[in-house]
Amino acid sequence: MEPSVELTLRIGCLLAVIAACNVAAIKLRLPDALTLTAAGLALGAALLIAGVVAPTFTAQTIQPFLSPSLRPEGYLWIFLPPILFQAALEADAAAMARDLLPILVLAIGAVFAATLLVGITAHAISGASLAVCLLVGAIVSTTDPSAVIDLFRSSGVPARMVRLVEGESLLNDAAAITLASHLMARIVGQPAHAMTGSVLGDLFGSLFAGGLLGALAGALLARACRAIPAAPLSRFTLSLALPNLLYPIADLWLHVSGVVTVVSAGLTAGTLLRRTTTHEEHTIFRHLWRSMGGMAGGMVFLLAAMHVPDLLRGLRGPDLWLILCVLIAALVSRWAVLGCSLPLLSRLGMCAPLPRAHRLAITWGGVRGPVTLVLALCAAQAMSLPPEARHLASVVAVGFVLVNLTCNGLTLRPLVRRLGIGGDGNAGNHA
Structure with missing residues (x-):
């Protein structure tokens, strides 16, 4: 089959599966992440079974179609910028600024805390090197709150809870990716690849420099959009180009976090456009971006989940206890x-109080998602890493995501109701 035809069919099939998963999620009142994961697992399992039943036919026809040759980190380069930019456009930057300190504690402190405690726990149980176990901790430390935010909003929880989870999700990818990159570089004996050599220095340097660069780019985008009268498609196309240009420029050339740069650009552009465009114009703009972000998120989740059955082939009994x-x-x-x-x-x-019930719901809402799966794929396929690192990444991190997504994703709504946070409940008002 011609590569161009194969690519066209693959994109069409992915979009059709994403649409079907979205319909199933609405009908079953489940998060999209769960239906997408189930579909990805089914496709990945079908590929494994077909490889046993008809290996030649599968290798020549099905495998090239179902198993993209794109390297795992390519998923981040292609899909992460629009996902982050869309989430930042939707966020209320002014309201987030009032809760900046607790957001930073969640986005950075929680990542480092999870890396440390998960790493120490895995080291004590598995006996693997501490550096490798810390890498696994960094991989599973980032959260994907898209399903959580939708559930919170539909349950009528206080806006501040949604804002804290949104703010955390916009920045914790940067912390997790920076930390995982440092640990991988040090494990393989290439500390020079860890940028400045200091995790905190890299992270806070990225926050500052990337924030400035993104704010400037976002302001320029808003000004350019104002200069394009009554042209929604042109505005959307220009805004779509921005994150895809910013991410590699920041990450590869300027050596600052592409995540922070794109997020800052989205927050700045969203704030300025809300003030300077009509309600109708901004509504069209948001709807276009919401569709784009949903498709990008669905594709990366589906593509990453397709690799899960193959990664879990090495699952052993003791790994279940470790997970x-x-x-x-x-x-x-x-x-x-x-x-x-x-x-x-x-x-x-230094910040407004957060009731205990709200803290419990946000704790349980720390659902992992596609970034964790992609980081696990990157580690599992990195031949420069020792076998124990690849095994733990492929089995523990992936198993962690599946159990966490299923358990937390299915029980979060009943927990919110039991805590009395949503609707007319008042239990969440007591610290």
Whole structure:
């Protein structure tokens, strides 16, 4: 089959599956992430079974079609910029600024806490090197709150809860990717690839420099959109070009976080466009971007999930116990940050109090998603890493995502109702 025909068919099939998953999610009242994961697992399992039943036919026809030759990190380069930009456009930058400190605690503190506690737990149980176990901790530390935010909004929870989860999701990818990159570079003996050599230096340098670059780019985009009268398609196309240009420029040439740069651009552009365009114009713009972000998120989730059955072929009995312990460690670390750091900041007058019920819901809402799967794929296919690192990444991290997504994703709505946070409930008003 011609490569161009194969690519066209693949894109068409992916979009059709995403549409079917969205319909199923609406009918079953489930998060899109769950239906997309189920579809990806089914496709990946079908590929494995077909490879056993008809290996020649599968290798020549099905495998090239179902298994993209794109390297795992390519998923981040292609799909992550529009996903981040769309989420940033939707966010209320002014409201987020009022909660900047707790958002940074969640986005950065929770990532480091999860990396440390998960790494120590995995090291104690598996006996693998601490650096490798910390890498697994960094991989599973980032959250994907898209399903959580939709559930929170539909349940009528306070706007501040949604804002905190949104803010965390916009920045914790940068922290997790920076930390995982450092650890991978040091494990393979290439510390020079870890940028400045300091995790905190890289991270906060990226936050500052990437934030400035993104704010400038976002302001320029808003000004350009204002100069294009009554042309929604032109505005959308120009805005679509921005994150796809910014991400590689920031990451490869300027050596700052592409994640932070794109997020800053989206926040700035969204704020300025809301002020300077009519309601109708901005509504069209948001709807176009919401569709784009949904398709990009669906594609990366589906493509990453297709690799899961193959990655789990090496699953052993002791790995199940390790996955369970890693899940508990991640949950404990998240609750420690929310239950200790935020109340302390509140007592010091540095942020508004967050009721205990709200902290519990946000803790349980730390659902992992496509970025975690992609980072696990990158580690699993990195031949420069030792076998133990590739095994833990492919089995523990992927198993963690599946159990976490299923367990937390299915039980979060009942938990919110039981805590009395949504609707007319008042249990969440008591600290």
